[in-house]
Amino acid sequence: MKQILVTGGAGFVGSHLCERLLEDGNDVICLDNFYSGAKENVWHLIGRPGFELVRHDVTDPYRIEVDEIYNLACPASPVYYQYDPIQTTKTSVFGTFHMLGIAKRTHAKILQASTSEVYGDPEIHPQPETYRGNVNPIGLRSCYDEGKRCAESLCFDYHRIHGVKAKVVRIFNTYGPRMAVNDGRVVSNFIVQALRGEDITIYGDGSQTRSFQFVSDLIEGLVRMMATEDTFTGPVNLGNPGEFTMLELAEKVVRMTGSRSKLVFRPLPADDPKMRRPDITLAKTHLAWEPKVPLDEGLKKTIDYFKEKLRV
Numbered sequence: 001m002k003q004i005l006v007t008g009g010a011g012f013v014g015s016h017l018c019e020r021l022l023e024d025g026n027d028v029i030c031l032d033n034f035y036s037g038a039k040e041n042v043w044h045l046i047g048r049p050g051f052e053l054v055r056h057d058v059t060d061p062y063r064i065e066v067d068e069i070y071n072l073a074c075p076a077s078p079v080y081y082q083y084d085p086i087q088t089t090k091t092s093v094f095g096t097f098h099m100l101g102i103a104k105r106t107h108a109k110i111l112q113a114s115t116s117e118v119y120g121d122p123e124i125h126p127q128p129e130t131y132r133g134n135v136n137p138i139g140l141r142s143c144y145d146e147g148k149r150c151a152e153s154l155c156f157d158y159h160r161i162h163g164v165k166a167k168v169v170r171i172f173n174t175y176g177p178r179m180a181v182n183d184g185r186v187v188s189n190f191i192v193q194a195l196r197g198e199d200i201t202i203y204g205d206g207s208q209t210r211s212f213q214f215v216s217d218l219i220e221g222l223v224r225m226m227a228t229e230d231t232f233t234g235p236v237n238l239g240n241p242g243e244f245t246m247l248e249l250a251e252k253v254v255r256m257t258g259s260r261s262k263l264v265f266r267p268l269p270a271d272d273p274k275m276r277r278p279d280i281t282l283a284k285t286h287l288a289w290e291p292k293v294p295l296d297e298g299l300k301k302t303i304d305y306f307k308e309k310l311r312v
C-alpha cells in the first residue's frame with residue numbers, strides 16, 4: 001500500500017483521481033484550500049479507510065512523508081485563475097516548489113499537472129511535446145500559462161540537480177461529472193445553459209477549436225505516467241485528438257439536451273487560442289495509453305450529471 005498525496009484533490013480532476021487511487025488500495029491524503037474545488041466533491045470518500053482530507057494552501061510550506069505526489073492544486077478555469085492572478089502564479093510556482101521539496105526529502109515520485117496552455121496560441125498544429133509554444137508573457141492568461149511553465153522548469157531542475165523523480169504531463173481540455181456549475185469552462189457552461197434554457201454564449205465567431213478529453217481517460221493516463229520508470233520525466237501530452245469548433249460543440253449540446261436555447265455571440269477574450277489538438281504519439285508509445293471515450297459518450301454522462309445536479 002502506498003501513501004499518496006493529491007494536491008487539488010477536492011477539485012474536478014483531483015476528486016476522480018483520489019477515488020481511483022483508493023480503489024487501487026492506496027492511502028490517499030487529499031489536500032485542498034477549496035478555492036475552486038469543494039468538499040462536496042470528496043464527501044463520498046470521507047470515512048472510507050485510507051482517505052484523509054486536509055485543508056491547506058500549497059503556497060504555504062507543508063510537511064509530510066509520502067511515496068507519491070500528484071500536484072494538481074491550481075484553478076484551471078480562466079474565470080477562476082484570472083479572478084486572483086497573483087495567487088494563481090503563487091499557487092503554481094510556490095506550490096510546485098513546496099511539493100518538490102517534499103519529493104526531494106522523502107524520495108517520493110512527483111507528477112506535475114501541466115497544461116496544453118504552455119503552447120499558448122500555437123503556430124504548430126497538432127502540438128507535439130517538442131513545440132516550445134507561443135505564450136504572451138504579459139497577458140490575462142499569463143498568470144496561468146507562465147505559472148505552469150515555471151512549474152515545469154522547477155520539476156526539470158529538481159530532477160537534474162537533486163535527482164527528484166519528477167514527471168510532467170501536459171493536460172488538454174478535460175471535462176466530465178463534478179465540474180462546478182459555475183466553473184466557467186466551455187463544456188459545463190454550454191450544458192448548464194442548455195439545461196436551463198438560457199442563451200448559449202459563444203465567444204468570438206465560434207470557429208476556434210479545442211480537443212476534449214473525458215475525465216476517466218485522463219485519470220488512466222495520470223496513473224500510467226506515475227508508474228513509468230524513475231528516470232522518465234516526460235513531458236507527455238494527455239488529451240483526446242478529436243478536434244471540434246466551439247460552434248460544433250454548442251450545436252451538439254443543444255441537440256443532445258433537446259434544448260430550445262439560442263446561440264448568442266459574445267466578444268472573444270484576449271489571447272484565446274485559435275486551435276488546439278494534442279499529438280499523443282509519445283503517450284501511445286511510452287504509456288501504451290490512448291483515450292477511449294468519444295465526445296458524444298462523454299457528453300451524455302456529463303449531461304446526465306448536470307441534470308441530476310440542477311434537478312431538471
Ligand code: NAD
Binds near residue numbers: 010032170
Ligand atoms: P479545479 O479548479 O476543479 O481543481 C483545482 C483544485 O486545486 C481545486 O480543488 C482548488 O480548490 C485547488 N487549489 C487551487 N489553489 C490551491 C492552493 N493554493 N492550495 C491548495 N489547493 C488549491 O481544476 P481541474 O480541472 O480539476 O484541474 C486540476 C489540475 O489539472 C490543475 O492543476 C489544472 O491546471 C490541470 N489541468 C486541467 C485541465 C482541464 O481541462 N481540466 C487542463 C489542463 C491542466
Ligand code: UDP
Binds near residue numbers: 078184185204269
Ligand atoms: N468559450 C465559449 N463560451 C463559453 C466559455 C468558453 O465560447 O461560455 C470558448 C473560449 O473562448 C475558448 C473555448 O471555449 O475558445 C474553451 O474555453 P475554456 O474556458 O473551456 O478553456 P481554454 O480556453 O482554457 O481552453
